[in-house]
Amino acid sequence: MQNDLIIIGAGPAGLSAAIQAASYGAKVTVVDETPYPGGKLLGQLYEEPKKGMWIGGEIAKKLYSQAVDLGVTFLFEREVWSIFPTWKVSLNNHQDLRAPNVLLATGAAERPIPIPGWTIPGVMAVGAAQVLCNLQRVRPGKRVLIVGVDILSLTIARELQWAGVDVVGMVLPPPSPFSGQKADPRFHLAALSNMSHLAPSPILRMAGNLAKAVPVNQAARFYPRKGVKIWDIPLMLRKAAIEIQGRDEVERVILADVTVEGEILNHQTQSIEVDCVCISGGLYPLAELAALAGCPFVNLPELGGQIPLHSAQLETLLPGLYVAGNITGIEGAKVAMAQGELAALSIIGRLQNNLEKMAPLIEEAMQKVKRVREEASISFHPEIVLGRRKMQALWEETLTSQSAQ
Amino acid sequence: MDEMIICRCEEIPLKTIRKTVQEGACTIREVKLQTRAGMGICQGRTCRPLVEKLLPSEKEQAAVYQISGYRLPVRPLLLQDFFKE
Ligand SMILES: Cc1cc2nc3c(=O)[nH]c(=O)nc-3n(C[C@H](O)[C@H](O)[C@H](O)COP(=O)(O)OP(=O)(O)OC[C@H]3O[C@@H](n4cnc5c(N)ncnc54)[C@H](O)[C@@H]3O)c2cc1C
Numbered sequence: 001m002q003n004d005l006i007i008i009g010a011g012p013a014g015l016s017a018a019i020q021a022a023s024y025g026a027k028v029t030v031v032d033e034t035p036y037p038g039g040k041l042l043g044q045l046y047e048e049p050k051k052g053m054w055i056g057g058e059i060a061k062k063l064y065s066q067a068v069d070l071g072v073t074f075l076f077e078r079e080v081w082s083i084f085p086t087w088k089v090s091l092n093n094h095q096d097l098r099a100p101n102v103l104l105a106t107g108a109a110e111r112p113i114p115i116p117g118w119t120i121p122g123v124m125a126v127g128a129a130q131v132l133c134n135l136q137r138v139r140p141g142k143r144v145l146i147v148g149v150d151i152l153s154l155t156i157a158r159e160l161q162w163a164g165v166d167v168v169g170m171v172l173p174p175p176s177p178f179s180g181q182k183a184d185p186r187f188h189l190a191a192l193s194n195m196s197h198l199a200p201s202p203i204l205r206m207a208g209n210l211a212k213a214v215p216v217n218q219a220a221r222f223y224p225r226k227g228v229k230i231w232d233i234p235l236m237l238r239k240a241a242i243e244i245q246g247r248d249e250v251e252r253v254i255l256a257d258v259t260v261e262g263e264i265l266n267h268q269t270q271s272i273e274v275d276c277v278c279i280s281g282g283l284y285p286l287a288e289l290a291a292l293a294g295c296p297f298v299n300l301p302e303l304g305g306q307i308p309l310h311s312a313q314l315e316t317l318l319p320g321l322y323v324a325g326n327i328t329g330i331e332g333a334k335v336a337m338a339q340g341e342l343a344a345l346s347i348i349g350r351l352q353n354n355l356e357k358m359a360p361l362i363e364e365a366m367q368k369v370k371r372v373r374e375e376a377s378i379s380f381h382p383e384i385v386l387g388r389r390k391m392q393a394l395w396e397e398t399l400t401s402q403s404a405q
Numbered sequence: 406m407d408e409m410i411i412c413r414c415e416e417i418p419l420k421t422i423r424k425t426v427q428e429g430a431c432t433i434r435e436v437k438l439q440t441r442a443g444m445g446i447c448q449g450r451t452c453r454p455l456v457e458k459l460l461p462s463e464k465e466q467a468a469v470y471q472i473s474g475y476r477l478p479v480r481p482l483l484l485q486d487f488f489k490e
Contacts, residue, residue, distance in 0.1 A: 033480070079480035080480070081478035081479055082477035082478055092480060093486065094486050109450055111454050112452075112455060114410070114419075118409070118410075119410050177459060288448075292479065294471070296470065298470075299468075305454070306472060397469075
């Protein structure tokens, strides 16, 4: 069977793209290295303001069965170890797939923040804790400390608590070249003020409003040392985890008070007993296959880091190579789904050699991505829209300079 | 901090990478060749963003460039899958 399109990644972006492309009659194969469809959707479980529960596992099931009904082929537990223009996709079971179009929907990876002791068993990335807990149904520990405060770790703290884990607190990482702003209490107060519509606790909302009303370093000064409780979990923005200790596994963490700027006050430390530590350093786009293919990259921190250059229609500079989902920038699952649909329409336009006919549909899909982005209750980067605009400008500049040559 | 492991696969501590950068390594590839950081089973998926933070200048923003230091295979692979007849 000749494929029209190979999709790498069965997350929300890849699944939505598969459905859209197959509904136009394209022969589609989706490859994923995990045993299940859904990607990061599978761990997602949280309450959205005014919309109720978001249960990623159920959405994954629905998308997958829709794709199967449309005749999409799925290959699970197959790692793509390289792609070659134009296009061969090599899998780890001796198999090569060929197609004129490839969609990279490989998602994101977690950015680690190393702190002394981070290699002791029982320390993990916060996303690993989410997968253990919500997918494998294993509690990552009995008493868990979370290091790193962001929308992801706040969400996962809540999920761990629902699973019966005692989340003893959330603290900052110590200042280092790796933690950057994540070690700065002022940055967090500013970020919290952007999320205060989501904040469950009146005090947190107050902290958020305070940060809006007065300069953040003043708000940080007034922030209580023992933290502010959110769902009964102390959110300690004036403490950092400076060392994780334990002989064979995690036994305790040393916390230190920090200044308003996040500097460690060495004489003010305490030890807290835990059997698990989850570190949250944020996400970065997983674009290694685009790099191997020779795609040009750009570095846009607003989108989460180094990203393959792409157009608003989600094509790259290499003919037949497309991107969708978190590989284009870190956003929530709904945006990834809308992007998957858009990428598929661009690909159908190329396959049918009739971009003109598809243009109105592509335009509509682009508007949908924008709308979903505006309505998203979860935003990983406050400046995402600016990042998208910069990407588009760089794309246009590159095209102009290429046609001038 | 100095003894802290940065590349977990190859067990390379922070001090080794810092020393290499001080001695003039400017790219991911140079650090990799000097220290083996990023040459283990995960191929830098964990340590690459960390080593990037230690390089003299992070990639300039708002420019289009070819990214270096990625090598196939990007996943661990049996030799029999690589050298198929
Ligand atoms: C730990 C974590 C928690 C998150 N929690 C939330 C949340 O609560 N709410 C929210 O809206 N967003 C959350 N996100 C953001 C999340 O990335 C998006 O919601 C969405 O899942 C992105 O979709 P995607 O299809 O781009 O990628 P993913 O869902 O990550 O799917 C990518 C798929 O590609 C596969 N893959 C990658 N490389 C290869 C390869 N070489 N060979 C074969 N298969 C490969 C992976 O196995 C994976 O299944 C979270 C992200 C992470 C990392």
